[in-house]
Amino acid sequence: MVTDKEGYAQLIQYLTEHLGLFENAGSGVDGSTVMELFEDLLAAQIIVVCGQNPELSFSQRNTIIREVDAIMYDLEEILAGCGRQQVNREQSYFITEFTGLVKNLFDHEIAQLVR
Template sequence: MVTDKEGYVHLIQYLTENLSLFEGKGHGALTDDTVLELFEEQLAAQVIMVCVQNPLLNFAQRNKVIREVDAVGNDLEEILGSVAYQKVTPDQISFITEFAGLIKNLFDHEVASLLT
């Protein structure tokens, strides 16, 4: 659905190109959330928004979206490695919020295709 699309590959490349942002050991953290927890929270919020914005999605289609979000989460955990469990900093919060929004855009496009 999403993880097999070129846009997703580009987003993963964008993340890997910005991994240096996550190498700071959580200095300046304003919350107890870890990098991975914030990614998961942001992705969950975005997938909920996708489902709410598309009430015509049937049960099977919603499950497909949720499975894809799980796959994205697994990819993120693998890419982030040991930095996934560091406390999140303000700059990382901004990046993660932006990244989750970009992932939502991919889902919006794919869900629109499902419904046509």
């Protein structure tokens, strides 16, 4: 659905270009780790996506969940060395932006599905 699209590859490249942001552990914002914040914000974005598209079938929603699992796997691979560190404010801003961009990918693909 999205993980096999060019937009996703560009988004992963965007993350890798900003890996330096995650190299330095700082004082935590709320006690969450980098991966916990990615997971929480991605989940929130997907809840919004599904809420905005009540016409999605059960199968389509399951596909979305599998895609999010694949995205989380990719994030864990890319951020392996720093995923367990406490997230700082700058990282939090980046993660918020990144998960919003993931939502945009899903919005675009769902719009193609329901035409």
